[in-house]
Amino acid sequence: MIDLRVAACLALLVLGTGVRATMAAPLDDAAENYRPYMIEGIGQALAGARNLRERIAAGDLAGAKKAWISARAGWERSEVFTAGFVPELDAEIDAWPNANSGFHAIEARLFGAGRTDVESDTDALVEHLDSLHGKLRNMALPPQGLLDGIVRLAYEVGESKADGGESRISGTSLDDMRNNVAGIAFAYRAIFATALGNADAKLADALAMRIERLKVVVAARDLPSLDIPELRRVSEELVIMLQGASGKLGLQRATLEAKSL
Numbered sequence: 622m623i624d625l626r627v628a629a630c631l632a633l634l635v636l637g638t639g640v641r642a643t644m645a646a647p648l649d650d651a652a653e654n655y656r657p658y659m660i661e662g663i664g665q666a667l668a669g670a671r672n673l674r675e676r677i678a679a680g681d682l683a684g685a686k687k688a689w690i691s692a693r694a695g696w697e698r699s700e701v702f703t704a705g706f707v708p709e710l711d712a713e714i715d716a717w718p719n720a721n722s723g724f725h726a727i728e729a730r731l732f733g734a735g736r737t738d739v740e741s742d743t744d745a746l747v748e749h750l751d752s753l754h755g756k757l758r759n760m761a762l763p764p765q766g767l768l769d770g771i772v773r774l775a776y777e778v779g780e781s782k783a784d785g786g787e788s789r790i791s792g793t794s795l796d797d798m799r800n801n802v803a804g805i806a807f808a809y810r811a812i813f814a815t816a817l818g819n820a821d822a823k824l825a826d827a828l829a830m831r832i833e834r835l836k837v838v839v840a841a842r843d844l845p846s847l848d849i850p851e852l853r854r855v856s857e858e859l860v861i862m863l864q865g866a867s868g869k870l871g872l873q874r875a876t877l878e879a880k881s882l
Contacts, residue, residue, distance in 0.1 A: 647815075647816055648764040648812065648813070648816055648870065648871070648872075649763075649764065651764070651811065651812045651813070651815065651816065652762040652763070652764050652767060652812050653762065654811035654812060655701075655702075655762060655767065655807070655808055655811050655812055656757070656758075656762060658698075658804075658807050658808075658811065659699060659702060659757055660754070660757045660758070661695075662695045662696070662698040662699035662804070663695060663696070663699055663750065663753055663754045663757060664695065664754060665691065665692070665694065665695025665698075666692045666693070666694075666695035666696040666699070666750050667692075667695075667747070667750040667751055667754050668691075668692075668695075669688050669689070669690075669691035669692025669693070669694075669695060670688075670692045670743065670746050670747045670750050671747055672684075672688040672691070672692075673685055673688035673689050673692060673727070673743055673746075674740075674743045674744065674747055675688075676688050676737075677737045677739060677740060677743055678740075680737055681737075682731065682735060682736075682737055685731055685737055686731050686732060686791070689724070689727060689728065689731060689732075689791070690791065690793055690796070692724070692746075692750075693724060693788065693791075693793060693796075693797070694796065694800050696714065696715065696724065697796070697797045697800035697801050697804070698800045698801070698803055698804040698807075699804060700770075700774050700777075700801055700804060701767065701770040701771055701774055701804045701805065701808045702762075702766070702767065702770050703715070703770075704770070704773065705766050705769055705770050705773070706760065706766060706770075707753055707756070710749050710752065710753050713745070713749045714746065714749050714750060714753070715787075717787045722742060722745060723742070723745075723746055723749070724746065725787065725788075725790075726739070726742050727739045727742050727743060727746065728788060728790050728791050729790055730742075731791075732790045732791040732792070733790045764812060764813075764870070764872060765872050765873060767808060767812055768812075768813065768863065768867065768870070768872055768875045769875050769876055770808070771805050771808050771809055771863060771875075772860055772863045772864060772875040772876070772877060773876075773877055774801055774804065774805055775805055775835075775856055775859045775860050775863065776856060776857075776860050776877055777801070778798050778801050778802060778805075778835070778839070778852070778856050779852050779853045779854075779855070779856020779857060779859075779860075780853065780856070782794065782797065782798055782801070792844075794844060795839065795841065795843065795844045795847065798839045799836075799839045799840070802832070802835050802836055802839050803836075805832060805835070806832050806836065809828065809829075809832060809863075810829075813866070813870060814828075814829065816870055817866050817869060817870060820869040820870065821866070821869050824862065824865065824866055824869065825866075827862060828859070828862050828863065828866065831855055831858055831859040831862060832859065834855050835852075835855050835856065835859060838851055838852045838855055839852070860877075863875055
């Protein structure tokens with residue numbers, strides 16, 4: 622005779638497997654909705670970096686700063702996938718707080734020292750962004766990795782970026798957060814909103830409301846005006862809700878740990 626507890630566990634396992642199988646194909650298809658956005662964002666970062674290289678060659682400090690900001694915006698909108706999907710390139714492009722290469726090494730010279738002698742760092746940035754851009758059309762986009770990326774980025778916005786952010790020297794930290802939230806909003810809407818709405822409409826509505834609230838918070842006039850306690854509260858609520866949605870989407874509980882895919 623089968624132990625009732627064992628039978629119950631087996632039933633839950635079968636049910637969970639069934640949920641994952643049912644959700645897998647729609648989510649895989651929905652993940653493809655994210656690809657054009659990803660390509661566009663890294664494309665903007667690459668175009669900005671190439672323009673940055675031209676402005677540096679011309680000794681145009683103001684133009685170089687403008688190009689850096691443009692490149693940065695495209696990158697920040699794309700951070701849902703960068704750390705988990707391309708960790709090596711992410712480390713070369715956006716190392717922080719160890720800013721020995723990539724965006725922040727260039728930022729320190731342009732905005733901090735007012736100098737344009739960053740040719741080698743800019744060449745490397747263009748090379749790494751170009752390499753990444755070339756991978757995007759054929760890159761696998763597992764929904765689990767994308768959900769993990771949304772969760773990690775939502776956490777970063779409310780925690781490590783809330784105290785002034787990465788781009789302190791250029792003064793664009795608030796723009797970083799706005800672009801991060803735009804990336805979160807698009808990825809959730811394009812990939813997960815419909816499936817979660819079918820599984821749990823109440824949770825889907827609550828998640829959408831938290832994302833909209835996050836947009837409002839980071840729309841502050843300037844960084845000193847940012848309501849940091851509210852930013853942290855909304856970010857934490859969003860993370861918890863997304864983790865709670867994982868099972869309803871047929872996925873494992875979303876993690877804050879960046880794992881190479």
